[in-house]
Amino acid sequence: MASAGPAAHRTRVQVISPERTPGLQRPASVPRSFTGRRLHTPYLKTPQSRILHGRRSRLTRTPSSAHPTNQRFSKLTNKTWHTYYVSPLYAFSNEAASLKRCSRQLSSHLQAESQKGVGVMVEDQVTSKYAVFSLRPELFPDSDVPAVELSIYASKSQAISASSPPAWTSIFCPPSSPVMGDDKHFSRLPLMLIKGAIGTTNCVLQWLQVQFDCCVRKLTFNPMALSWMVSMWAESLPDKKKNSDGDKKCGVELVYHLPKEISGLNKVTMTIDSRDARALWESVHEEDSDEVEEDEVVSFMKALGQHFHACFHIHLDALYLKTIGTAAAFVGAEGRLKMLSLGEASGVLQHLVELAEEKMASLDV
Amino acid sequence: MVSSDIKGILRKVLCVLKREELGEVVKKWGVFGEESIREVTHLANSVGRTVPRKSITEKIVQECVKQKISNKQISELDLLCSIRHPEKKKWCVYELKGLSEDHSKKAFDPQVYFDKFTKHISVYFKHDLCMDKRGEAIWLRIGIYDSGKDSAYFFSSNTIYVVYYPHSRHLIVSVRKKGLMQFVMQALILSLGCTSCKETKLTGYHLDSLADLTLNPASQGWFSKFRHNQVDTNPLVKTQTRKRRGDSLDLEDKSLISENVEDEEKCQKDLDSSFGTNKQPKLERIVYEMENKFRGTRAAPRMATRQEPFRCVVKFEGPNVLEGLRQLHPSGISSTALPYLFEQVLSTGKNHFRIYDKSSRDRTGS
Numbered sequence: 137m138a139s140a141g142p143a144a145h146r147t148r149v150q151v152i153s154p155e156r157t158p159g160l161q162r163p164a165s166v167p168r169s170f171t172g173r174r175l176h177t178p179y180l181k182t183p184q185s186r187i188l189h190g191r192r193s194r195l196t197r198t199p200s201s202a203h204p205t206n207q208r209f210s211k212l213t214n215k216t217w218h219t220y221y222v223s224p225l226y227a228f229s230n231e232a233a234s235l236k237r238c239s240r241q242l243s244s245h246l247q248a249e250s251q252k253g254v255g256v257m258v259e260d261q262v263t264s265k266y267a268v269f270s271l272r273p274e275l276f277p278d279s280d281v282p283a284v285e286l287s288i289y290a291s292k293s294q295a296i297s298a299s300s301p302p303a304w305t306s307i308f309c310p311p312s313s314p315v316m317g318d319d320k321h322f323s324r325l326p327l328m329l330i331k332g333a334i335g336t337t338n339c340v341l342q343w344l345q346v347q348f349d350c351c352v353r354k355l356t357f358n359p360m361a362l363s364w365m366v367s368m369w370a371e372s373l374p375d376k377k378k379n380s381d382g383d384k385k386c387g388v389e390l391v392y393h394l395p396k397e398i399s400g401l402n403k404v405t406m407t408i409d410s411r412d413a414r415a416l417w418e419s420v421h422e423e424d425s426d427e428v429e430e431d432e433v434v435s436f437m438k439a440l441g442q443h444f445h446a447c448f449h450i451h452l453d454a455l456y457l458k459t460i461g462t463a464a465a466f467v468g469a470e471g472r473l474k475m476l477s478l479g480e481a482s483g484v485l486q487h488l489v490e491l492a493e494e495k496m497a498s499l500d501v
Numbered sequence: 502m503v504s505s506d507i508k509g510i511l512r513k514v515l516c517v518l519k520r521e522e523l524g525e526v527v528k529k530w531g532v533f534g535e536e537s538i539r540e541v542t543h544l545a546n547s548v549g550r551t552v553p554r555k556s557i558t559e560k561i562v563q564e565c566v567k568q569k570i571s572n573k574q575i576s577e578l579d580l581l582c583s584i585r586h587p588e589k590k591k592w593c594v595y596e597l598k599g600l601s602e603d604h605s606k607k608a609f610d611p612q613v614y615f616d617k618f619t620k621h622i623s624v625y626f627k628h629d630l631c632m633d634k635r636g637e638a639i640w641l642r643i644g645i646y647d648s649g650k651d652s653a654y655f656f657s658s659n660t661i662y663v664v665y666y667p668h669s670r671h672l673i674v675s676v677r678k679k680g681l682m683q684f685v686m687q688a689l690i691l692s693l694g695c696t697s698c699k700e701t702k703l704t705g706y707h708l709d710s711l712a713d714l715t716l717n718p719a720s721q722g723w724f725s726k727f728r729h730n731q732v733d734t735n736p737l738v739k740t741q742t743r744k745r746r747g748d749s750l751d752l753e754d755k756s757l758i759s760e761n762v763e764d765e766e767k768c769q770k771d772l773d774s775s776f777g778t779n780k781q782p783k784l785e786r787i788v789y790e791m792e793n794k795f796r797g798t799r800a801a802p803r804m805a806t807r808q809e810p811f812r813c814v815v816k817f818e819g820p821n822v823l824e825g826l827r828q829l830h831p832s833g834i835s836s837t838a839l840p841y842l843f844e845q846v847l848s849t850g851k852n853h854f855r856i857y858d859k860s861s862r863d864r865t866g867s
Contacts, residue, residue, distance in 0.1 A: 387814070394825070397832060400781075401825025402818055409812035416795070416811075419803035439797030439804065443811065446796030447789075447856075449840040450829060 208274045209481035212307065217329040218337070219355040219471045221492035222308065224322035225348035230282060235269040238347070242267040245343045246288065246336070266292045267340075272307070276482075281310035284325060288336060304332030306340070312489050326492040327485070328352065329473065354471045355492050359457035362469060365487065366390060367433040369462035370417040372480045374410070388413035389461030390440070392452060404455060406444065410463060416440075507575070511562045514579045517586045520545055520554040526581050527561060532574050537564050572644075573629055580631045580642040583662060587708035590662065590675040594703040594715050594850075595686070597670050599696025609667035611639050617692035625684040638712070639665045645681060661685055664708065665693075671715040672698070673708060702853035710782030714850040721847035722839075725777040768831055768838070775839035781823035784852050789815045789842060793858045810858060823847075 229235075246265035266289045273282035287302035289295035295302075308325035330337055341352045357365075370388050387407040394401050408416075420435045421428070441452040459468045464480035467473050473488070475481045518526060524542030527533060533541070541561060544552045583590065615632045618641065622628055627646040632639065641663040658677035663685070665672050672689065676682050686698050705711050714721065720728040759765075795804050795811040819825050826843055829835040846852060 394819075394834070395832070398825050398828045398834075400819050400821035400823065400828065402820070405814075405816040405818065407814040407816075412795075412809070412811050412813070415807060415809075416797075416801060416804060419801045419807070435800045438800035439795075442797035442800055443795055444815075445836070447791065447793070447840075448815070448835070448842060449837045450835045451833075454834040 207478065209475070209478050212275075212329070212485075213475045213478055213481055215331055215474065217307075217331050217473045217475075219473050219488060219492075220328040220330060220341075220352050221355045221495050222325055222328050222344075223351040223496060224324045225344075225350050226321055228323040228325075228348050230271060230284070230323070235271070235284075239267050239269045241347070242269075242286075242288075242340065242343055246339055249339045265290070265336075266295045268295055268302075275307070276310050276485075279310040280314060281323065281325070283310055284308040286340070288332070288340070302332075304330075304336045304340070306330040306332075309485055309489050311493060312486060326496065327355070327489045355488070355495060356471045357467060357469050357491070359469070361491060362457045362460045362467060363437045364428070364433050365465075365467055366460040366462060367417065367436040368428050368487070369464040369480065369484070370436070371414040371421075372462055372464040372477060374463040374477060387461075388463075389459070389466075390457060391459035391461075392455035393458045394455055403458070404450075404452075406440070407461075408440075413462075507566060507570070508562050510575060511565055511578075512558060514575065514582055515558045515561065517582050517589050518554075520551070520557065522585060523554070523557050523561065526578070526585070530574075530578050530581055532568065532570060532578075533564055573631075576629050576631050576642060576644050579660070580633050580640060580662075583642070584633055584635045584640055587664075588706050590708075591704065591706055592664075592673050592675050592708050592711055594701045594711055595672040595674055596699050596701050597672065597690075597693060597695040597697075598699060600670060601694065604670075604694075605668045611667075614639065614665075614692055615641070618688055621688035621691045622685065625688065626681075635664075637666055639667065641665070643685060663689065664712075666712065666716060669716055671701075673711055673715070702851040705784050705786075705852065707783035707785070710784060713782045714847075718848070718850050721777075721782075721850075722844070723774050723777045725779045729779055765831075771838035772827060772830060775844065776823070776827045781821065781827065783821045784823055784846070785818065785820065787817045787822050787843075787846055787852045787854075789854045789856055791815060791856045793856055 228238075243266050246267060250265060268287050268289070270285050270287075271282045272285045275283040284307070286306045286308070287295070288304040289302050290300075294300050307329045309327040309329070311324045311326050344350060344352055366388060387410050389408075390406045392404045392406070394403065416439060417436060420432050420439065422432070444450065444452045457469070459466065461467075464477050465473060465475045465484045473484075475484055515523070522545075524538075524545035527541045528538050541557060544557050544560070611632065611634070615630070619630055622630070622643065629644045629646075631642045633642075634640065643661045643663065645659045645661070659681070660677075661681065662675040663672055664674070674682070676685075690696070690698050701715075703711060703714065717725075717728055791814070792810045792812050795801075795807065798805040817826070823843075823846065826835075826839070830838045842854070842856070845854060
């Protein structure tokens with residue numbers, strides 16, 4: 137984390153207008169008017185970084201904390217993300233200049249990938265793909281390390297005007313707790329959420345692994361992890377603004393897959409009314425306790441299994457839990473995540489970060 | 502109509518067919534001259550150097566444009582293609598109510614049915630109508646022109662397929678726009694001479710299975726062997742007896758025995774008595790909307806005091822759910838051969854249920 141005065145200032149500017157940061161070689165010598173016509177006067181326009189007021193000012197847009205705390209996740213909810221875990225990044229820095237350099241390098245890497253065989257200069261004006269690294273500290277205000285967003289736009293003009301959403305987005309989430317020991321050279325951003333074309337994903341991951349000497353792998357969830365999630369979030373409430381038909385959909389959903397030997401039947405979906413799911417959770421959960429105990433999760437799942445067995449004489453334990461859905465989030469075993477509620481999003485992400493850390497800890501051994 | 506529109510429509514219609522079927526369908530359609538029929542059949546059935554389906558389709562499309570075929574002829578072709586591949590559509594079963602007593606005894610003339618239906622449907626829509634037979638079933642294809650654009654009628658959402666087995670009390674319908682259905686239903690009610698028509702809770706893609714479930718409601722599961730004539734053995738036909746089958750399975754080494762023979766036999770017997778030995782009708786999904794007492798109180802004892810019912814929706818999905826359920830018991834996933842709730846599928850001919858406790862409401866399996 138940059139703490140020196142000037143560096144911190146630069147970081148802040150970075151935050152304000154992430155899409156602007158890697159503005160490459162702006163021709164400063166020839167002033168241009170708003171209409172794009174060259175002005176043949178000695179007076180130059182105020183550089184944008186110094187405009188204090190008006191729509192074009194970047195400084196007035198500073199207060200990132202002006203976002204209501206719930207709204208900070210509005211860009212992340214209601215989209216399907218792929219979850220990846222990332223080992224500590226070597227020589228990754230949050231400083232604006234460093235992020236800018238990374239953006240430029242990744243842009244040219246993507247450019248090179250897209251036109252294989254043709255040489256590309258790193259300093260070239262990239263036209264086809266444009267990558268932007270930016271900091272998103274507002275996502276995790278409690279954390280020392282800000283979250284990092286990486287967006288890839290189809291062209292530079294799109295990135296600057298922010299007119300269309302990026303073609304590919306990813307969010308690096310900070311670790312749940314500060315680490316002990318020497319991590320001067322390593323930055324830990326254990327969880328990565330990715331949304332976009334798989335081709336771009338592969339390309340970016342390859343670059344990340346080479347550039348920061350890290351390892352990025354799909355974060356998958358086993359039935360145990362999924363049952364923890366479904367129990368923890370069973371009592372979560374859907375967002376208020378949802379209309380009545382959305383309310384109907386917002387049950388607690390458990391999708392079970394059958395073993396391959398059974399050819400005719402593929403999956404069993406159980407959708408529990410959210411009120412009943414909450415009642416069941418409250419009946420097994422210790423009141424006034426924020427902590428979730430293992431035996432609570434076990435008895436929650438067991439109770440559902442018993443109910444199902446009483447109705448259909450089928451043992452749910454014998455099936456594989458593949459997808460869970462609650463008002464807070466939908467999570468698929470193969471590493472897909474869709475967050476539905478703004479209020480619960482931070483809890484969901486925190487849990488996933490912990491899972492990613494656990495996963496890496498288990499690999500270390 | 503613009504010819505490029507026709508081309509697109511024809512391609513869409515023909516794409517459901519397999520390569521081998523193209524020649525046959527074109528022949529049956531009877532719009533082309535003998536020369537082109539022979540050519541298409543030859544291409545479709547070529548064995549050694551196979552011609553891709555796409556190029557044959559293209560040939561047919563070219564020929565159609567040359568012949569300036571009419572909308573009516575396209576509809577006929579579409580019906581021919583759909584009849585061959587009913588599994589591409591979603592079907593829904595409707596029950597006819599208030600049919601006269603002698604309904605099943607009167608002779609059924611498809612032409613009369615067709616004429617009556619034409620008369621009644623003309624009141625509501627500008628349409629085109631084709632009829633064909635597939636086995637015993639009478640197929641009607643109703644293309645409805647409900648928008649200003651001439652080609653719009655051909656979008657498959659405006660097309661309704663109605664399958665009727667003469668003398669039966671059910672209609673099997675494939676419809677995209679539910680709004681159109683009430684008018685078509687009115688015309689059908691009038692032409693079939695019943696008083697009302699109700700949607701049953703049976704839907705699926707496999708038309709023959711749906712027909713099987715609705716036409717033979719009393720002979721499903723174990724009883725199906727009576728329908729398939731597997732009970733009365735003809736003494737003159739030499740059948741393989743059970744004993745002989747058992748012999749061939751016997752192991753040579755007498756000291757090797759299977760310990761679970763009894764269990765396995767019992768399991769097989771249970772399965773046969775509930776599902777029968779015949780193939781199950783294909784259903785893609787079975788849905789239960791449950792609103793009953795929570796039964797998992799052993800793990801969550803505090804739920805026992807809760808008065809409200811436990812609401813949940815359980816869906817079973819797969820290419821052939823009933824066949825899959827049959828495999829559950831031998832693999833140990835289910836503890837009984839056929840739970841009561843699944844028995845209901847066969848005995849009531851439905852795949853969408855609402856389950857209530859008898860105590861809370863006197864409605865079960867509506």
